[in-house]
Amino acid sequence: MDRFPPPYSLPWDLHPLLPGGDGTGRTLPAALQPGRLVVSDKGAGEPAFWLSDGPADYYLWKRLLAEHQQTGFWPLLLGSDDEGGPWATGEVSFEGVTSPADHDPEAVLREWWYRYVVLGPVDTAPFGADWPAGRAPTPLQRSDPGYAAENFGGSLLYDDDLSRLRLGLVAASSADSVAAIGWREVADHTTDVAEISAVLRDWERRYGTRVVAIDDGALHLSVSAPPGNRDEALRVAAEHYAFCPEDTWETTDALIDNKITPCSGTVLAEYAETLINQPIWFFHWY
Structure with a gap:
């Protein structure tokens, strides 16, 4: 540094x-x-x-x-959009928001899996309708989380098309920041954004993620310890799907040239392949 x-x-x-x-x-x-x-x-x-x-x-x-x-x-x-929303217009809410510490991240993901994923259109083989037994092991190889976040943020801020990104300062950790700012865009998925932060806390510990950017309904994470093989990636893919189970599970709204496509495709195993050694995770709630 x-x-x-x-x-x-x-x-x-x-x-x-x-x-x-x-x-x-x-x-x-x-x-x-x-x-x-x-x-x-x-x-x-x-x-x-x-x-x-x-x-x-x-x-x-x-x-x-x-x-x-x-x-x-x-x-x-x-x-933000051209009018300055949602951040500049105060479109944030703390109604019903608890503490991230009140939630077990695996229990949260399991509940979302059975609530949203089982009846969805994505082929979840090899897991089928069942939440995967056991957690994905924490990868042994990792870079510095701060360096990974700095590298990703620099890529965003030096992109001429992203000059609209503003700086926000939150009195919270990276994972807790989405709850601390009262982010509303996940309201259709959960009415308590602290559940999102609880999962992010777990991913910080296991995969060295950091919340770098929030753009409209999209969350952009740097990843310093991504899954390094197919078995690890399959379990992570299941967690991603429970975390962001869109109807078609497809999007091209990633900030950098539409190259980052987590939450895309309709076959879980194919999506898992994109996560191997991937240093950026992207989620979008419509």
């Missing part, structure tokens, strides 16, 4: 995001670009996150990523 200059004091704008609003002793590695706090449009309440007014600055995002464990803030890249 680069050598950074002395850290800046924590801006007053970020204090309300912390428990009790106390930013004593907190610092940032760089001055923030212009931005503001975002509060849910569902009535008065505590702010959800900080959002830049303009496109994310790559070097600022990179510094915040490197220092997130010290600062307590996770830097997200947030896509």
Whole structure:
């Protein structure tokens, strides 16, 4: 990582995001670009996150990523439409949101498998209608999760077509950030986005994933320890399908040139092949 200059004091704008609003002793590695706090449009309440007014600055995002464990803030890249929604217009909600710690990730995925997947159109062989017995083993080979996230984020921010991505700062970990910002787009899949974060916590531990970008109804993860063989990938594919079981399980909305196609195809085994050594996972809820 680069050598950074002395850290800046924590801006007053970020204090309300912390428990009790106390930013004593907190610092940032760089001055923030212009931005503001975002509060849910569902009535008065505590702010959800900080959002830049303009496109994310790559070097600022990179510094915040490197220092997130010290600062307590996770830097997200947030896509929005031409009118600034959903983030700038406060289209976030905390109604019914619990804590990610309240949920067992395997139990969550198993429930979703039987609720959404069994009757779906995807050929789930070799598992059929049954949730796969046993978890996929944690891969032995992995790169640094921070480097994997930095590499992916840099690819996004240097793409001329993605200049609309803004910087969001959330007082949470990578996995918990989707719950901390009150993300609504998964409401048709689960009314409690903390269940999404619970699964992401597990994937962080097992596969070194990080939440890099959220764009409309899409979630973009870097992966530092992807499955390395077909058997591992099959079990991961089953988890992905339970996590994001779209009706046709097809999409071409990945951020980088439509090259990343998790949640595509109608045969689980074929999808699993795309996951072997794949450093990016992409999910889209319509």
